Amino acid sequence: MSKTKVLLVLVLAVALVVTFTILPGCKTTTTTTAAAETTAAAETTAAAETTAAAAETTAAPTETTAAGGYPAYEALREAAKANKEYPGAPAKDFSLAFTNIMGGIPFCESVWKNVQDQWKLAGGDPNKLYYADNQYDATIGLKNADIMLAKKPSVLINFQFDSKVNSIIGVKFGAANIPIIAVDVPTPGAPFMGVNNFKVAYMAGTEAIARVEAMGGIDKIDKIILMQMPSGGEVTMLRSEGFYQAFVDKYGADVIDPKTVRADGGAGEAEQANKAMTDVLAKNPDAKTVVLTSINEQTMSGVIAAVQTAGRWDPEKFIVITQGCDATGQQQLRDGLTDASIAYFPEKYGEYLIPGSVALMQGQPVPAFMYVENQVITKDNIDQFYPKS
Amino acid sequence: MPEIKASSVEPGKKAKISNTGILFIVLVVLFALFSYVGRPFFFSTLNLVPMLNNLSFIGIIAAVLTMVMVSGDIDFSIGGNIGLTACLVALLLSKGLPGWLVVIIALCGGAIMGAFNGFLATVIGVNSIIATIGTMFIWRGIGYTLSNGESMLAMNPVIDYIGRGFLFKVIPFPIVIFIVVFVITYVIMNLSKWGRRIYAIGTNPMASYLSGINVKKVKFVGFLLCGITASLGGLILTSLSAVGMPQHGQGLELVIISGIVLGGTALGGGKGQILGTLAGILILSVLYNFLTIMNVYYFYIQIVQGSVLVLVVATYEIRQSRALKRV
Numbered sequence: 051m052s053k054t055k056v057l058l059v060l061v062l063a064v065a066l067v068v069t070f071t072i073l074p075g076c077k078t079t080t081t082t083t084a085a086a087e088t089t090a091a092a093e094t095t096a097a098a099e100t101t102a103a104a105a106e107t108t109a110a111p112t113e114t115t116a117a118g119g120y121p122a123y124e125a126l127r128e129a130a131k132a133n134k135e136y137p138g139a140p141a142k143d144f145s146l147a148f149t150n151i152m153g154g155i156p157f158c159e160s161v162w163k164n165v166q167d168q169w170k171l172a173g174g175d176p177n178k179l180y181y182a183d184n185q186y187d188a189t190i191g192l193k194n195a196d197i198m199l200a201k202k203p204s205v206l207i208n209f210q211f212d213s214k215v216n217s218i219i220g221v222k223f224g225a226a227n228i229p230i231i232a233v234d235v236p237t238p239g240a241p242f243m244g245v246n247n248f249k250v251a252y253m254a255g256t257e258a259i260a261r262v263e264a265m266g267g268i269d270k271i272d273k274i275i276l277m278q279m280p281s282g283g284e285v286t287m288l289r290s291e292g293f294y295q296a297f298v299d300k301y302g303a304d305v306i307d308p309k310t311v312r313a314d315g316g317a318g319e320a321e322q323a324n325k326a327m328t329d330v331l332a333k334n335p336d337a338k339t340v341v342l343t344s345i346n347e348q349t350m351s352g353v354i355a356a357v358q359t360a361g362r363w364d365p366e367k368f369i370v371i372t373q374g375c376d377a378t379g380q381q382q383l384r385d386g387l388t389d390a391s392i393a394y395f396p397e398k399y400g401e402y403l404i405p406g407s408v409a410l411m412q413g414q415p416v417p418a419f420m421y422v423e424n425q426v427i428t429k430d431n432i433d434q435f436y437p438k439s
Numbered sequence: 440m441p442e443i444k445a446s447s448v449e450p451g452k453k454a455k456i457s458n459t460g461i462l463f464i465v466l467v468v469l470f471a472l473f474s475y476v477g478r479p480f481f482f483s484t485l486n487l488v489p490m491l492n493n494l495s496f497i498g499i500i501a502a503v504l505t506m507v508m509v510s511g512d513i514d515f516s517i518g519g520n521i522g523l524t525a526c527l528v529a530l531l532l533s534k535g536l537p538g539w540l541v542v543i544i545a546l547c548g549g550a551i552m553g554a555f556n557g558f559l560a561t562v563i564g565v566n567s568i569i570a571t572i573g574t575m576f577i578w579r580g581i582g583y584t585l586s587n588g589e590s591m592l593a594m595n596p597v598i599d600y601i602g603r604g605f606l607f608k609v610i611p612f613p614i615v616i617f618i619v620v621f622v623i624t625y626v627i628m629n630l631s632k633w634g635r636r637i638y639a640i641g642t643n644p645m646a647s648y649l650s651g652i653n654v655k656k657v658k659f660v661g662f663l664l665c666g667i668t669a670s671l672g673g674l675i676l677t678s679l680s681a682v683g684m685p686q687h688g689q690g691l692e693l694v695i696i697s698g699i700v701l702g703g704t705a706l707g708g709g710k711g712q713i714l715g716t717l718a719g720i721l722i723l724s725v726l727y728n729f730l731t732i733m734n735v736y737y738f739y740i741q742i743v744q745g746s747v748l749v750l751v752v753a754t755y756e757i758r759q760s761r762a763l764k765r766v
Contacts, residue, residue, distance in 0.1 A: 153737050183737035188590075189687065192680055193493045197731050200486035214590045214682040280588030 122414035126405030130168055136408070139173020144411045146179050146404075147203035149194050151211055151234070153183035155318075156376040157346070157396045158209070161233070164400030165207065172404050178203075186317065188215040195219045199226060205407040208240070209233035213285060216240075229410040231403060231420075235285050243402045243420040247288040248295075250392045250424050251343075254371045255296025257390045257426050258341050261369045265339070268301045268309075273337040275330060277315035277323055277344035277353050286318075286345050289373055293343045315344060320352030327356035338362070341369045347379035347391070354387050375427045380436050383429055393425045393435060458703045458755055462718035465751075469722065473729040480732050488611060492602075493679070494724045495613035496521075496672035498717070501695045502624040503668040505716045507661040508699060509628070511641040511708025512560055512567040514662060517669040517695065519578030520552050521688025524673030526582040528598060529591035529683025538597025545670050552578060553666015557659035567662075575692070582685035590684035593677045602678025613675050620668065625713045637661070641708030698723050701748050703755060722747065 129136040148165055150158050162181070169179050180201050182194035191210040198206055199222055206223055208230050210216055216237035223230050230237050234244035262268055274297060276290040290312075297306045313330050316322020323344065331337070344350040350372045357363045365386060372379055375393035382388045399422065406416045427435055456464075474482035481487075500517050507514050524545050531541045552574065559570035604612040628634040636657050639647040648654045669688075677683050702719030704711030723744060730740045 179734075181734050181736075182731050185737060187686070187689065188680055188682070188684065189493075189676060189691070193489075193727075194731060196489035196493060197486065197728060200483060200489070201480050201732065202485075212590050212682065212684065214592055215680045215684075217592075218679070218681045280583070284589055 120409070120415055120417055122412060123405055123409040123416045126172075126408050127401070130171070130401040130405050134171065136172045140408050140412065141169060141172035141174035141404070144174065144178070144204035144408075145201070146174060146205055146207065146407055147182075147198040147201060148179065148207045149182045149184050149191065149198060149209055151184055151209040152186040155348070156378060157374055157394070160376065160396035161209070161399040164397050165403055166400070168400035168404035172408050174404075184210050186211055188212050191215060192218065195222065199223065199228070202226070203228060204411045206230045207233060207403050207407060208237050209235070210237075211235055211285075213237070231406050231410070231416075233399065233403065241406060241416050241418050241420065243399070243406060244422060245394050245424070246421050247285055248292040249421075250373060250394070251289045251292025252296045253424060253426060254343055254373065254390070254392050255293040257392075258293070258343065258369050258371045259296060259300050261389060262341065265369070268297075268305060270339055271309060271341055272339050273311055273334055274306065274309050274341040275311045275313065275327075275343070275353075277313055277326065277342070277349050279316070279318055279345045279349070280314055289345045290343055293371070315349045315353070318346050318349055320348050320355070323349040323352035324356045327353040328360065331356065331360045331362060338364075339367045341371075343371050344373065346374050347372050347376055347382065350388065351378060351382065354382070375436075380427075380432060383427060383432050386429065390426050390428045393427045395422055395425075398422065457712075458758065459712045459715040459718060461754075462702065462715060462722065462751070466718050466722050466725070469725055469729075473725065477729050477732050481729055486728065486732070488614075490724060490728050491614050491617070492611045494720065495611075495617035496675040496679075497691065497695055497698070497724075498617045498720050499620045499675070500665070500668050500672045501698050501716050501720050502621050502713055503661075503664045504695060505699050505702070505704055505711050505713055506624060506628060506637055507567075507658075507665050508696075508704050508706065509641045509708055509711040510637045510658050510661050511644060512658055512661065513571065513696070513706070514556060514665045514669075515568065515571040515692050515696075516552065516556055516575040516578055517665065517672070518688040518690060518692040519575035519582070520549060520666060520669035521673035521676060521691060522685045523552070523578040523582040523585070524549060524670045525593070525677040525683040525687040526586040526591070526685050527683070528674060528677045529593035530585050532593050532595050532598065532683075533591060538595035541595070542597060542601070542674060545674055546667055549667045549670020549673070550663060551666070552670070553663040554659075556666060557662030560662060561655040561659045579685055579689075586683065586685050588685065590682045590686075592681060593683040594681055598674070598678050599681070600678075602675045613679075616671070616675070620671075621713065621717060628713050633657070638709060641705075641710070643709075694723070695720070697744075697748055701751050 126136060126140070146169060148162065150162055152158050153162070166176070166179065170176065180198055180203055182198060184191040184194055188211070191212075192215065195206075195208070195210075206228055208216060208219060210219065213236045216232065216235065220230060220237045220239050224239060230240035232240045232242045232244075236242050262271055265271075274294070276294060278290045279286045294306065294310060297310075311330055311334065313326045315326050342350070342353060344353055350370065354363070354370065357368065370388040372382070372388050372391040373394075374396075375383070375391035376396065379388070379391045383391055402420045402422065406420060409416045425435065504514055504517065527548055528541055528545050531544060532538070536544075556567070556571055556574055559565045559574070560567040600612060601616075602613055606612055606615050628637065636647065636652050639650075639652060640654050640657055644654050673688065676687050680687070698720035699711070699716050700706065700719070701722060702712065702715030702717070704716060726744055726747065727740060730743060
């Protein structure tokens with residue numbers, strides 16, 4: 051190989067070094083990263099997690115959005131709830147970044163659509179609404195956060211699946227003085243909007259218990275199957291562990307533990323959950339009367355398909371409670387495949403996120419926790435919440 | 440050696456530009472275009488420095504994996520290696536081990552993983568695709584076991600510096616590692632006897648063996664280095680995210696291999712350039728960055744990235760078949 055090429059490589063390396071030295075803005079604020087940010091992140095993570103855990107274990111039965119003390123936010127919320135244009139188009143001079151946890155999933159698409167709708171109602175310029183898809187991948191989430199940071203939005207709505215990774219995102223945006231609103235998964239130091247995972251799981255458990263009692267009590271139940279998602283971290287685990295806790299609170303751990311089966315249903319998709327359920331059924335050939343729950347509707351569709359394929363499906367003997375009640379969940383309820391679903395109303399997330407964002411843009415405070423209203427949806431009341439189109 | 444050049448088959452005619460050269464021209468054109476269209480966001484240090492920073496761990500692994508692929512093998516276990524390394528680092532830090540020791544243990548872990556792959560592929564003779572797909576699951580499974588499926592905070596001044604530190608308070612440290620690894624692999628592949636052996640083995644392993652090259656040794660070292668650099672990548676990613684989690688690096692093997700193939704490395708071995716790999720991963724990264732800046736949905740980004748990969752590789756094949764026809 052010629053010496054010229056070696057020289058070229060060396061020149062390239064030197065040029066890069068010189069570029070980094072000369073370019074304005076290269077001396078980023080992260081010079082203090084190693085020490086100060088680390089400590090800050092560690093402290094904020096610990097703090098946020100403690101608060102989040104405390105809030106999650108409160109398990110209040112209904113909406114817990116803070117009332118009073120946030121006049122700007124509450125006034126904007128009124129406009130959002132009415133689905134009308136916000137008075138004075140308060141978002142018109144601002145920009146907003148939204149990183150979605152995983153595009154293509156009905157739940158996430160509903161959230162994004164409502165954010166767009168509400169942004170327009172708030173007078174925001176659609177060209178100043180920045181979007182990125184985190185693809186349920188922390189590495190991509192970090193990359194997207196950096197890209198969003200380069201666009202210097204007025205506020206970031208961060209929908210990213212790992213709360214600990216969110217601590218770094220929080221630190222970066224904090225250094226740039228860009229406020230964040232965390233969606234469904236806490237970001238240390240940022241207000242939280244979304245689902246109280248423990249609470250909704252507990253609600254699902256309570257709903258299941260009512261049906262267990264109607265069947266004649268816990269003695270009639272052979273197995274309680276929790277189709278979980280360990281890869282989603284602690285937050286998504288709460289979505290089924292709360293279900294288990296409701297049963298333990300009612301019947302005691304000594305009764306519930308022998309009946310409980312925890313299975314890894316994969317990454318929230320039907321295919322992996324189908325395989326996992328097939329294995330569970332094979333290991334429990336005598337389980338005929340079963341309580342089932344899963345972390346989302348897609349997982350449950352795979353689980354039900356596995357039961358049907360095994361020839362063991364009997365709607366009278368399966369109590370099936372799901373989470374989310376998105377388009378898939380609504381169809382499953384209407385088809386009689388599931389008994390109930392806890393609705394998160396993702397199509398209303400924007401009604402919290404945009405008022406919160408606009409309030410922050412105006413320098414006004416917002417509640418630390420903006421929990422969505424949750425509702426147990428059954429075949430009896432589904433048309434009330436989701437009228438047939 | 441690495442590429443069929445028009446000048447070598449058509450003596451007397453003006454030399455045509457190599458595939459790598461074309462790639463760099465494409466990269467420069469894309470960069471200029473994106474800087475214009477994506478102004479004021481794309482061409483800014485606030486965007487480009489983090490982009491290179493986030494690219495660094497991919498680039499480091501891609502450089503060494505190019506060596507493995509040129510020798511006719513492949514390593515699919517790099518993603519699993521990253522996940523396991525991330526969990527190992529977080530776990531050891533949580534036990535109170537000093538950062539420098541954790542780095543050494545992590546790199547040794549990478550060496551063991553690489554050596555195991557090398558052992559399977561060269562001593563046992565398992566096809567490297569099968570062997571490394573198997574170990575990919577093993578490494579990630581161990582990662583899940585170590586972390587109990589949860590993410591763990593991984594904060595320590597040494598670890599923080601690897602992914603988020605700055606050399607001379609200006610140059611991001613991962614980019615320094617990235618440049619160093621690329622220069623070393625460039626020198627090995629293009630200026631050393633070892634590099635010539637790698638190309639020879641990739642082109643014809645039997646002929647290489649008969650000519651006295653220790654084929655198994657060369658291949659084994661390739662896997663070993665790949666394991667170490669994947670661990671280094673895992674360390675950087677752990678530092679960038681401040682978290683060790685078994686999901687780290689999931690699916691990254693395909694991204695890296697795509698970049699390498701885009702850079703002109705043949706899956707069958709014997710052909711490939713380190714500079715081509717550099718251009719390949721830069722193109723993929725710049726594309727993703729620009730399209731995200733332009734608010735393009737990820738579904739469309741996938742279509743664009745896939746189309747570019749298919750288009751470029753098809754162009755290589757067409758150029759190669761034309762060159763062969765002229766012989």
